């Protein structure tokens with residue numbers, strides 16, 4: 214029972230990402246609710262993380278040597294559950310139960326129902342603090358495992374995030390790698406109109422962190438950037454990756470609009486979305 218073998222073939226990874234997008238649309242359509250925009254923007258990030266970067270073991274989810282993953286933007290369960298299913302943590306047919314009463318696959322990750330995620334999440338801003346605590350504990354125990362934390366850019370409006378970023382520097386929690394899904398849109402509008410934090414890269418640097426920027430839909434560049442982040446982390450640096458993405462990526466009428474932050478497609482929209490992905 215070893216760690217999952219990594220996939221490095223870019224075409225294969227692209228194909229996985231395409232299937233994940235189909236899962237996202239189908240799950241939200243079936244449930245009649247959910248968050249397509251931020252799931253579609255994070256699809257390549259999540260595909261590369263789970264199929265190419267993380268050391269993790271679907272045959273033994275609590276393998277003590279696993280890397281940890283925290284979905285701080287907890288509303289984006291469609292992409293997370295699809296990836297977990299496609300890594301064989303559970304059967305793909307289970308995705309049909311997304312957001313159903315008594316299902317394990319609730320709208321936000323619920324560790325009490327489903328022990329596969331490292332933590333419950335969904336209240337924005339908290340996941341980073343939890344991930345930092347996990348990483349610090351691993352570091353104190355001299356473990357090699359890394360902790361990856363995926364955040365939204367709208368989530369950065371939460372003050373707790375900046376408290377964590379200061380704490381992460383103070384204790385040099387360098388086994389934590391933070392990824393910002395920088396799709397520029399939050400629940401009901403563009404970040405720049407709601408609470409503009411740009412330039413975020415300069416803010417992160419001023420807190421003492423290494424900042425890497427990448428096109429969050431380019432699988433080859435994501436692999437290179439994640440490889441580099443691992444090396445920097447091994448050198449004792451605290452790393453934040455800003456992944457530039459498009460909210461709703463892959464479905465023409467969902468792209469770059471807040472309208473599809475948290476809404477299910479109707480029958481016609483579902484057909485159109487699936488056609489675009491075929």
Ligand SMILES: Cc1ncc(C[n+]2csc(CCOP(=O)(O)OP(=O)(O)O)c2C)c(N)n1
Pocket residue numbers: 248250251252254286288289335336337338364365366367368369394396398399400460474
């Ligand atoms: C503390 C808290 N406040 C408000 C919400 C409601 N909410 C859910 S998603 C969201 C917007 C998040 O935007 P962003 O982090 O950019 O996510 P993405 O665009 O990647 O979906 C909000 C305000 C929440 N989940 N938690």
